[in-house]
Amino acid sequence: MHKQEAIKKLKDHNYKLTPQRELILDIMLNQQGYLSVREIYEKVKEVFPQVSIDTVYRNLSLLKDINILNETTIGNNIMYVMRKEIHNHTMRCLKCGKIFELDICPLELWINQIKDFEIVDHKIEIVGYCKDCMSNKN
Amino acid sequence: MHKQEAIKKLKDHNYKLTPQRELILDIMLNQQGYLSVREIYEKVKEVFPQVSIDTVYRNLSLLKDINILNETTIGNNIMYVMRKEIHNHTMRCLKCGKIFELDICPLELWINQIKDFEIVDHKIEIVGYCKDCMSNKN
DNA sequence: TATTAAATAAGAAATATTTCTTAATTAAGA
DNA sequence: TCTTAATTAAGAAATATTTCTTATTTAATA
Structure with missing residues (x-):
């Protein structure tokens, strides 16, 4: 998944590209493995120290809904990763x-x-x- | 790791083999993958409905300390698995x-x-x- | 630039997880 | 069977996670 593709998906669903949302997208694009909500939140805070964790939850869930991210539950823990098109395994x-x-x-x-x-x-x-x-x- | 081996380790450390502890051991022995504390707790409750979750935390941590279980953190989540001797990977x-x-x-x-x-x-x-x-x- | 639906921060509220305290129980060895 | 240190359940307390409410701000389009 490339960034432009993800942005197009957002637009197609009439979602706005806010700086917070774009940053979350960038974080996930630059990340091979799964991250927990908390890990993503910590990274967002480095750029937007005032960000609400609610914003992180909301955006991750939204990005999952429009098939940009994959969500998985390991134990009790919700984790996210960029969606892959190629199935290597x-x-x-x-x-x-x-x-x-x-x-x-x-x-x-x-x-x-x-x-x-x-x-x-x-x-x-x-x-x-x-x-x-x-x-x-x- | 076989059950007798694990029990010997407990004895060697002067730990008692309580029914709750033995059940946790059985659960982990019959389990290929990682389980979260909550998942283990749910399984213990099926046999001992009155079990305290503290007992589960305490025993898992103890079994990790004496190298019977491996502990890992995925995201924010603590998970346990039986220790493996054979390294296949x-x-x-x-x-x-x-x-x-x-x-x-x-x-x-x-x-x-x-x-x-x-x-x-x-x-x-x-x-x-x-x-x-x-x-x-x- | 004006409009407006979407998105935000802030803080509260609701849940969930983890640790601690205490008194009672019990496994294991004498 | 008796003794005792280890273990337990129960409940409280301390943290952490997730969702909700509200007032304010903002991205996108006209």
């Missing part, structure tokens, strides 16, 4: 051979925590049994 | 070729959310630059 069924796209990247949750390694690329290969083959593996 | 440096062990499995955070697929195995391959080679890639 798949699950392959050992029985029927069907390939299922993983619309999430498990690595994105960890990327922020890996400090001593500059990640260039990664592959994830999951194998197992799909819904249809689960009960009939032979 | 590595990061390989493109420059010096060194292999670094990943003591976490990024997939464990997602495993609980994958409902329609029975995972048998998975591989994660990360490539990039290690700390020493980051600034000198040629």
